[in-house]
Amino acid sequence: MPKAWVVVYSITDFITIGMLLTVVAMNSLKRMESCLRAYTINSLLLATLMAVSAFYLDAAHLYIAAAVTLASKGVVIPFLLRKVVRDLKITHEVEPNINTPLSLVITSVLVVIVYSSLSKGIFIEGFTENTLKVSISIILISLFTMITRKKAVTQVIGLLLMENGLFLAGFSLTYGMSTIIELGVVFDVLMGAIILGVFLSQIKKTFIDLDLDKLTTLKG
């Protein structure tokens, strides 16, 4: 194995594990500001991974994807969300449905399940070998975060993290799709974030709260 590839392996693993850690950290963070920061770091790591891959795979279109990811997920969406959080005056998450130590335990169990299950069935080779496992862990953990948290803003952040995980999974399987598709996906996410921001304001206006438990009153 050439030396360069060993480097690629370690860099890829380093970055993806960093992404996983930010998602795990989401479960213990209480301040909205910190949650947003975790998401920003996650997105920046994703963009970095794309750039590194572009460099080693020598694929020019991945640079574009990296740049777009950086711009949208690393800058625009965090900016929008921060604006919403400030406008709506939410600073802290209320007590989550499952307490922090237990959610961290469940998170680790999820990672173990993903690692033990994926080694049997879906299997890929190459430098993204671990990336798929990490990305699916990220998806499940973000979903879990959405379950434990009560505030709508945290839900949105969980959803965005999940999207990052999906993006990572797609990347690990295809080494980056064609530029136009990635542009489309990013545009979708951007639109989604804007629409969700509007929704948050509306929910706040209607229910005077962003606690999603209140939504049960909508049930007939």
Place this chain on the structure above:
Amino acid sequence: METDRPETASSRITGKLSSACYLLYAAGCLFPGLLSLRDLLFGYSWYVSLPLSGVLTLSFRGGGLSAYFVIILSLLGFCVSVYSAGYTRHSDSPWSALLLYGIFVSSMYAVFYSANIPAFLISWETMSLSSYFLVVSDTENIEASRAGLLYGVMTHIGTAFIIAAFMVMFFATGSLEFAGIRAGLGSAGNLRSVIFVLALIGFGTKAGVIPLHTWLPKAHPAAPSNVSALMSGVMIKSGIYGIILVTFDILGVGAGQPVAGPPSATLWWGVAALSAGAISAVMGIMHALMERDIKRLLAYSSVENVGIILLGIGASMIFYSNNLPAFAGLALAAALYHVFNHAIFKGLLFMGAGSAVHATGTKNMEEMGGLIKRMPWTGLFFLIGAIAICALPPFNGFMSEWLTFQSLIMGIKTSVVFTKTFMLLAGAALALTGALAASSFVKAFGISFLGVSRSAKAAGAEESSFSMLAGMGILSVFCLLAGIFPGYMLKLISGVSLPAPGGLLQFAPNGFAVSGISSSGVLPTALLGTMLAGAALVFIFPFIAGGRRKSICADPWDCGVRRLTPRMQYTATAFTHPLRRIFKKIYKPRKEVRIDYIVKPFFTREIEYRSEITPLAEVYFYRPLTNALHDIANWARRLQSGNLQLYLGYILGTLVVLLVVWG
């Protein structure tokens, strides 16, 4: 008045046109009927295959079993269509009913002619749906639409079982044709039993076997009487046709049996059919006995008669598994004979009841009374139907029930003590049924046609129109003919060729010898002699016993009161009261007396008396079932809490499970 005139003129034209259409239907029924008669008598059979597209082929066949049922349908269809010409004349908008009636009759033909699974299921479903729409055709009657809903649900549950049975057949053999399935199925024991059970439940629902009968006493009274006559006469027989088709024709009960040896494994099929038959017969007639609604009484009596037919079918299966093909043939012949008989006398009775309901505007027998004076012909025809259904000679009901009796008593020839006792017990059940049937039809005829009119409407009743009487009259003649020429009927039935040991099923001569009928004979001579002597005695006895006497004209039964009012008559409820007490354990009657006093306890203003019986199947079978369903549904409602996090949890759980199982 001026504005009314064109309307009456146009409605008269409408009436004439729809009557003409019904007569056309009647003429249309003749053709397949005569064709099938030829097929059956000369042993012809035909087969047509219609490839509709690459995947769907409809095929039809004639002759044998199909021809026999087609003859029944044609005879009844002809008479009912003639009756309908008069019955629907005063209807304002007869067109939708006319169209549905045509679809209904044609789909029944298609059911009997079908030779492969798609053709059968399509025509079966058409038959169910068109009859459903006919049941709910009285759109202003909330009772009718509820009955229709129940009928729709029950018939589709039955259809689901039928489809399941056919799917098992298809996956086992890869063939959609009945003939191909018969050849491909072989002797796979358990699979055949599964098919049998599915078919018995599915077709049993259509036939109205207890406890699957609940729709029947509700849907039949709700439908117009001409439709109830067809539904009760032929449509529920399509369930019987299905059972015979699947068990005898496709699964081939009796075919490929060893010549000698212990009873085969399919013995329990016969026991199952026999038990279902016995329960339906006894319980059906017991419910009929307690009814005051004349059409519901007839509907319950249909349940009873389907039970009697099943007794014959079950006995036949038991005989086959005991290697007694002659008795098996006899039992099956009895069942087929009773199918024919019940179709015509129940059709007749429903038409008679329809005329009475039409004339009096009520279905409650307690409000009829004395109709025989107002409607002598209808009364006569209803009486003939009632005598036939009570299995009294010389009418047809007697012959088939007697043959069923004979075959059940021959159960003593089977090799296992269990079946010996069981079949004799079934015979006892049939005897009880016969007695109760006689009692309920004495009630039905006596309360509604004899005595004094019980209501103003009944007093003003008018005789039905000619075409209605003609429809009933033809069936009455057939009731008599099928009763005094059983030999010809059995010859016709022996044309129904079903696979059996040694080639086609033959109704062996010694089978007839058992029953005491030679194939060309009329009524057994001894019996006829006894009957005539008995009848003569009735006339002669007064002269011998009484001597000369002066006759005094007076109202009968007035006991010197002189002024008899309708309220003094025996009522239907009172008539059946002794039986209600005898069978208290089964009926579980509930009584409720409410007295409204002016001065307690001497002067009463009003006494209200209400008594009703507990419907066993509803209370002990359906209510627990629906309660359990409600409980499950209530429990499942908790899944839908409205909590977003919980829904997300479901997604996460599903994902993790999928990952672990297929990851």
